[in-house]
Amino acid sequence: MSDHSRRTFLKAAGSAVGSAALVSGPVSADGSGARKTRFLVDLQEVSRSDVPDDVEIIHDISEIDLLAARGDPDAVPGGSSTTPDVTVYRDDQTYDGGPAKEHDAKGEGSKGPAWDSGEPTNTELQWDKRKQRVGDLTENPGNGRTVQDTTKGEGSRVAVVDTGVYDGHPDLADVVNTELSANYTTDDYDFRPNGAGDHGTHVAGIVAGTNANGEGVLGTAPATEIVAHRVFSGVPGEGASTGDTIAALTDAATKGCDAANFSVGYPPANPNEDWVSGVKEAYSRLAEYARSQDMIIVNSAGNASVDMTPDDVISLPTEVEGIFGVSATGPIGYLWDDKKPSREDKGLKKLEKPTTQPAKYTNYGEGVDVSAEGGNYDLDAYRKGIEGWYYDLVYSSVVEYDADGEPVPDYGWKAGTSMAAPQVTGAVALARSLRPDITAEELESLIKETATDAPGGELYHGAGHLDLRRLVKRLR
Structure with missing residues (x-):
């Protein structure tokens, strides 16, 4: 692994859409009949010494005055000292029955109607x-300068806070820091x-x-x-909790x-729901701490096709100040609906479908800083099983x-704001490679300043659509 040029490592690793669960996992009881559930403890409301010994501390997040705990929350003194440790969800699920996870057709050379x-x-x-002119892709249009001719992200470091990363994949084997990577679940x-x-x-x-x-997929910053x-969790039936994600x-x-790429979130909620204020406060403290360390938290805006602007709707953590929210865009009909008879006639040297139109599932409005490519789909084509509809999704590494249950590297398509957020995370890696000392606030502003106008305007794209070439040019 390359040395990190901006900061020295200070501390080793410690220790879709649906209704938000009030607790991450079932409420159970120990032998005495006492409640045992997951919750957060606010150390600004109660002293650490006042937390009973029979409350298990899962994560000590003292940097932001929080504990993730398991036990009886009523045993902790102070009415406002605890909040439910609610479940979080991946943002690769769509509200209307559209594609979730990857399409069944995957692997190099999956044949479709455009490939006669x-x-x-x-x-x-x-x-x-x-579209982003990232690197030396096959039939690169114009054979001109690419983003990676300037930088591939050398010297930068990013976290993927998610379901884990399979470092046995040939396209990821050389980029995952196995010493710093860690499991934050209870498995x-x-x-x-x-x-x-x-x-x-x-x-x-x-x-x-x-x-x-030369036979895999190319990321934005392959040298990060x-x-x-x-x-x-890898245990069936156990999801992801707020406490685990805040700690990570x-x-x-x-x-x-x-x-930190955080393609995770919560379904849009009413701000008056019991769990919202505590969870929002936790993310607010987290965002402040991240800024103090000059780390940008890049978050997917969510896939409920919801306007996050009204006062009676809140989408967390996207709407928390200091969290960089990303909405999704994508083409409709890339390759699959083109009637030209052969690959040679397809004209891959020029993308013929616009890729900046808002994806039909993306959340929009309040909290969106920029948009980026997250994939799109034609719902009718998807439901009818029309061959090639999945080309509009984002193609990347899977496992x-x-x-025998052994992991096998592969490739596949997914769509969601989950896929849009890492486009911006890669942009941060490129930028920090060029300007290691640029602050988080300065870099966020620059990403927004160099973003370009896109269909739907500010409501769907915030400051605009991510433009890697303009960003890198400003930083050179």
């Missing part, structure tokens, strides 16, 4: 990276997915895929260093990460399992 003459390479399926596994799903592996490929041997913090994000800042 030969099969596409993986990088030809990466419409997002081709006994390591930072790898271990049954928690390949969401984090897909996200990591968008950020830092190395296109191994990834720290994988797993917050989704706090440690990412302490470890000197330039950005499958063989008959």
Whole structure:
């Protein structure tokens, strides 16, 4: 791994859409019949010494005056000292029954209607990276200068706080820091997915895929260093909790990460719901701490197709000040609805479908700082099973399992604001590679200043659509 040029590592690793669960996991009882559930303890409301010994401390997040605990919350003194440790969700699920997770057709050279003459390479399926002119992709339009001719993210470090990252994937083997990566759940596994799903592996490929041997997928910043913090459990039936994610994000800042990709969130809620104020306060403290360490928390805006502007709707943590929110865009009909008869006639040297239109599932309004490529889909084509509809999704690294349960690297499509956020995380890595000392506030402002206008305007794109070439040009 490359040395991190901006900060020294200070501390080793410690220790969709649906209704928000009030607790992460079932409420149970010990032998005495006492309640045992997950909750957060606010150390600004109660002294650490007043927390009873029979309350188990799962994470000590003293940097922001919080504990993640398990036991009886009523045993902790002070009516406002505890808040439920609610469940968090991955943002790769869509509100209308559209695609969730990756499409079944995956792997190099998946044939579709646009490929009557030969099969596409993986990088030809990466419409997002081709549009961004990231690197030396097959049939790169114009053969001009690419973003990675200036930097590939050398010297930067980013955290992927997610389902874990499979570092055995050839496109990720050289970028994951296995010493700093960690598991923040209560299961006994390591930072790898271990049954928690390949969401984090897909996200990591968008950020830092190395296109191994020219046959893989190319990420925005293939020379960055990834720290994988797993917050989704590999144990069936156990999800991810607020306490685990807050601890993982706090440690990412302490470890000197330039950005933490958090393609995770909560369904839109009424601000008056019991759990909201406590969870919002926890993320507010986290954001303040991250800023003090010059780390940017990049968060997916959510996939409920909800306007987050009205006062009676809140989407966390996107709307928390200091969290960088990203909405999603994508094409409709990339390759699959083109009637031209052959690959040669397709004209891959120029993307013919606009990629900046808002994705049909994306949240919008309050909390969106910029938009980025997260994938789109034609719902009618998806439901009818029209071949090739999945080309509009984002193509990246995934992991499958063989008959013996052993992980097997692969490639596949996903759509969601989950896929848009890592486009921005990769941009942070590129920027910090060029300007190691730029502050988080300065860099956020620059990403917004260099973003370009897109259909739907500020409501859907915030300051605009991510423009890597303009960003890198300003930083050179």
